[in-house]
Amino acid sequence: MKFADVILPLALPKNYTYAVPDHMLDTLKVGSRVAVQLGRQKKYAGVVKAIHELAPPDYKTKPLLDLLDKDPVVYPTQLSFWEWLAAYYMCSEGEVLNAALPAHLKLSSETVLLFNEAYGDDFTDLDDDEYLIAEALHIRKELRIEEVQLILDKLEVLSVIKKLIEKQVLLIYEELKEVYKEKKENYVQLHARYEAEEELANLFNTMGKAPKQMELLLAYLHLVKTQGSVLQSELLKKSGASAAQLKGLVDKEIVWIEKRVVDRVPGGGKVDVQIDFTLSPAQDKALQDIRSSFEQKPVTLLHGVTSSGKTQLYIKLIEEYIANGKQVLYLLPEIALTAQIVRRLQKHFGNKIGIYHSRFNNNERVEIWHKVKSGELSILLGARSSLLLPFHDLGLIILDEEHDPSYKQQDPAPRYHARDAAIYYAGLFKAKVLLGSATPSLESYFNATQGKYGLVELSERFGGLEMPEIEIVDVKKVQAEKQMQENFSPQLIQAVHSTIAQGKQVILFQNRRGYAPFMMCTTCGWIPTCKNCDVSLTYHRHQDQLTCHYCGTRYPYVHTCAACGSQSLVTKSFGTEKIETDLQELFPKARIARMDMDAVRNKDSHNKMIQLLENQEIDILVGTQMVVKGLDFENVSLVGILSADNLLGFPDFRVNERAFQLMEQVSGRAGRKHGKGKVLIQAYRTQHPILHYVTIHDYKAMYAAEIAERQNFGYPPFFRLLKLTLKHKDQKVVEQAAMVLANWLRPHIGPHLVGPAAPLVGRVRNYYLQEMMIKLPRDTKVIAQTKQLLRETFIKLLAEKQFRSVFIVPDVDYV
Numbered sequence: 001m002k003f004a005d006v007i008l009p010l011a012l013p014k015n016y017t018y019a020v021p022d023h024m025l026d027t028l029k030v031g032s033r034v035a036v037q038l039g040r041q042k043k044y045a046g047v048v049k050a051i052h053e054l055a056p057p058d059y060k061t062k063p064l065l066d067l068l069d070k071d072p073v074v075y076p077t078q079l080s081f082w083e084w085l086a087a088y089y090m091c092s093e094g095e096v097l098n099a100a101l102p103a104h105l106k107l108s109s110e111t112v113l114l115f116n117e118a119y120g121d122d123f124t125d126l127d128d129d130e131y132l133i134a135e136a137l138h139i140r141k142e143l144r145i146e147e148v149q150l151i152l153d154k155l156e157v158l159s160v161i162k163k164l165i166e167k168q169v170l171l172i173y174e175e176l177k178e179v180y181k182e183k184k185e186n187y188v189q190l191h192a193r194y195e196a197e198e199e200l201a202n203l204f205n206t207m208g209k210a211p212k213q214m215e216l217l218l219a220y221l222h223l224v225k226t227q228g229s230v231l232q233s234e235l236l237k238k239s240g241a242s243a244a245q246l247k248g249l250v251d252k253e254i255v256w257i258e259k260r261v262v263d264r265v266p267g268g269g270k271v272d273v274q275i276d277f278t279l280s281p282a283q284d285k286a287l288q289d290i291r292s293s294f295e296q297k298p299v300t301l302l303h304g305v306t307s308s309g310k311t312q313l314y315i316k317l318i319e320e321y322i323a324n325g326k327q328v329l330y331l332l333p334e335i336a337l338t339a340q341i342v343r344r345l346q347k348h349f350g351n352k353i354g355i356y357h358s359r360f361n362n363n364e365r366v367e368i369w370h371k372v373k374s375g376e377l378s379i380l381l382g383a384r385s386s387l388l389l390p391f392h393d394l395g396l397i398i399l400d401e402e403h404d405p406s407y408k409q410q411d412p413a414p415r416y417h418a419r420d421a422a423i424y425y426a427g428l429f430k431a432k433v434l435l436g437s438a439t440p441s442l443e444s445y446f447n448a449t450q451g452k453y454g455l456v457e458l459s460e461r462f463g464g465l466e467m468p469e470i471e472i473v474d475v476k477k478v479q480a481e482k483q484m485q486e487n488f489s490p491q492l493i494q495a496v497h498s499t500i501a502q503g504k505q506v507i508l509f510q511n512r513r514g515y516a517p518f519m520m521c522t523t524c525g526w527i528p529t530c531k532n533c534d535v536s537l538t539y540h541r542h543q544d545q546l547t548c549h550y551c552g553t554r555y556p557y558v559h560t561c562a563a564c565g566s567q568s569l570v571t572k573s574f575g576t577e578k579i580e581t582d583l584q585e586l587f588p589k590a591r592i593a594r595m596d597m598d599a600v601r602n603k604d605s606h607n608k609m610i611q612l613l614e615n616q617e618i619d620i621l622v623g624t625q626m627v628v629k630g631l632d633f634e635n636v637s638l639v640g641i642l643s644a645d646n647l648l649g650f651p652d653f654r655v656n657e658r659a660f661q662l663m664e665q666v667s668g669r670a671g672r673k674h675g676k677g678k679v680l681i682q683a684y685r686t687q688h689p690i691l692h693y694v695t696i697h698d699y700k701a702m703y704a705a706e707i708a709e710r711q712n713f714g715y716p717p718f719f720r721l722l723k724l725t726l727k728h729k730d731q732k733v734v735e736q737a738a739m740v741l742a743n744w745l746r747p748h749i750g751p752h753l754v755g756p757a758a759p760l761v762g763r764v765r766n767y768y769l770q771e772m773m774i775k776l777p778r779d780t781k782v783i784a785q786t787k788q789l790l791r792e793t794f795i796k797l798l799a800e801k802q803f804r805s806v807f808i809v810p811d812v813d814y815v
């Protein structure tokens with residue numbers, strides 16, 4: 001008897017074992033999807049993790065229902081990776097599978113509820129909830145579980161559904177359906193008999209009376225010759241004929257129409273790699289250093305100042321790896337994945353390169369999935385989640401802007417750090433990892449100085465350009481002299497003027513966090529807050545609305561104070577929108593644009609804005625973090641940071657590191673091609689040491705100061721941090737649960753447990769939160785033991801009746 005362990009796309013504490021029916025014995029493979037039953041009703045598609053002969057000791061196995069793939073959807077390497085992710089980041093393999101597989105490869109067993117017509121329409125003996133569902137079903141005939149949840153406005157609806165089944169009001173209809181559809185398009189083909197010249201000539205002679213059909217044929221012949229195959233849509237466009245006229249040709253059996261699967265995403269194909277640049281001596285040395293570092297160590301950190309040409313080095317390396325038949329994964333933070341970098345790489349690698357990120361739709365994802373698996377794509381440029389693609393011969397992972405905090409997944413599980421996960425994943429392939437940044441994370445630089453990673457430094461800008469000159473503007477002084485105009489010092493205004501006058505461009509940076517515009521009552525100080533979350537609402541002038549940035553709820557503009565009833569509400573605004581408005585007044589002739597999350601909701605507007613800047617159709621760009629990420633504009637010569645204090649005043653142990661990284665990166669956008677750039681930083685605390693390090697572009701001095709602090713206070717990289725968040729709708733319940741959990745843990749973890757306490761925003765989406773932090777020494781054994789202790793303690797806590805519905809969210813290595 002054979003058994004299969006199956007990973008189901010759920011947060012189950014373990015995988016289940018199923019019996020392999022005889023007819024699958026020869027065809028079933030590890031990594032294939034199978035349909036299985038879980039519980040009495042539910043069917044799921046899971047992935048086979050192992051095939052063996054050990055019956056589970058504690059339950060009787062059900063048989064596998066169906067084999068869904070001839071070829072496995074993943075290789076064993078991915079299964080090992082998933083196992084590690086689940087163990088390290090404390091989630092289930094099912095949750096990893098859920099994140100990895102494109103939705104269309106996850107068969108969904110959606111429970112469909114049907115109305116039982118035999119029941120009639122007398123609902124008198126149903127209770128309130130039952131009545132609501134029965135009535136909705138009576139009208140709509142079928143409902144899904146999610147719709148029931150919406151109607152009843154709660155998550156736990158199965159008991160109501162169960163009662164309705166017992167009372168024979170509804171019936172259950174289970175369907176398993178495959179939702180991925182390949183994209184098909186119509187191609188037009190000439191009948192074989194006209195392949196012969198003679199027949200074709202005869203045909204033309206007889207067509208005199210149908211000029212449109214003649215044009216269709218001529219257009220067809222032209223397209224076949226130039227493109228090889230003829231798309232119906234293109235043919236109609238080229239000939240100017242209608243679909244009916246084309247049908248005429250089909251009816252006469254001159255052409256026929258065939259539906260063919262088409263590729264949704266460009267990729268594959270043969271395009272020769274083109275490298276049309278040569279490295280500078282400094283770059284060439286760095287490349288050689290990377291190569292020899294890789295001979296000793298699998299991971300190397302490339303610390304190269306802004307505009308040193310790190311991207312060009314990556315291009316050279318990629319060329320080497322793919323020439324050896326290896327696959328290369330090039331990771332970037334989501335927001336840095338712009339058309340600019342895509343174009344830069346496509347120029348050299350044509351369609352050997354695929355792109356993958358969260359804004360792709362499911363059909364596109366499935367196609368990339370298959371092409372990575374088959375090896376048809378040798379280079380993949382993607383965001384964090386492309387680590388979960390089924391590579392089979394990975395040789396190199398490049399992780400650019402490695403310091404970027406958005407490499408850490410927040411919600412949902414697996415809450416992995418792409419940098420650390422990449423290093424593990426590469427290990428499974430014996431592949432190399434290159435981390436690149438102008439401002440490395442303290443963790444990576446620490447690892448490099450300790451010899452755990454190789455370290456390569458590239459400390460000059462390409463083309464002999466100097467680092468930009470930094471000037472700090474003392475806002476306190478300017479304000480005392482009453483010289484500030486809104487958020488602008490005279491120095492900054494002057495610099496913007498002269499930059500524009502020289503035909504150069506300006507980038508102004510304003511941090512979003514803590515600077516969002518809000519409304520306030522000037523009589524009593526009341527601030528409108530979100531109904532579901534403990535946060536003040538952000539005012540959006542363009543929509544004239546208030547929005548909660550935690551849950552997304554929108555509210556109309558408030559005219560009357562809810563606390564004192566006065567009408568004296570004003571908007572307090574220091575956000576990018578306000579700066580844009582002020583700029584328009586200060587520089588009425590300048591072309592001004594704003595780049596932040598609200599202005600670039602879709603990827604196209606983001607790309608358009610970058611294009612406008614590249615084409616010099618924008619004089620001043622105002623933006624948040626978004627303008628910082630790896631953009632390369634040749635004509636920007638001035639960068640302004642409107643408030644450094646805003647970056648430095650954050651209650652977080654990483655605040656100084658982050659502030660340095662942001663300021664150094666945004667400064668790095670200035671003076672990348674022609675002449676030295678200039679940076680103006682407005683600040684109250686002009687003596688802050690971080691400002692000094694930015695002024696002299698001294699990463700190493702910043703590192704030395706900060707790493708000493710980290711050691712003193714026991715923070716990463718000397719300790720690892722694990723954050724536990726507990727959530728519940730009832731504040732008392734969550735507070736008690738957190739207390740109980742902490743009391744159970746403290747005897748084992750002692751002083752390394754901090755909390756519990758409510759976080760800064762104590763309620764989100766109607767859930768009250770409690771947090772605690774656990775500091776783990778850098779000892780693999782202790783870490784594994786502590787995680788095991790946590791898992792056991794969670795189970796114990798959730799076994800207590802009053803805590804059963806508490807959510808526990810572990811976040812390992814939280815950033």
Ligand SMILES: Nc1ncnc2c1ncn2[C@@H]1O[C@H](COP(=O)(O)OP(=O)(O)OP(=O)(O)O)[C@@H](O)[C@H]1O
Pocket residue numbers: 277278279280283304305306307308309310311312437438462629630631632668672
């Ligand atoms: N060897 C080279 N030949 C031609 N152009 C180069 C070369 N090296 C760099 N450049 C150009 O110099 C500019 C800066 O290079 P690149 O964008 O690769 O820098 P970077 O180190 O990635 O910078 P950042 O960290 O600021 O994003 C680009 O326009 C790039 O095309």
Ligand SMILES: [Zn+2]
Pocket residue numbers: 530531532533548549550551552553765
């Ligand atoms: Zn909210």
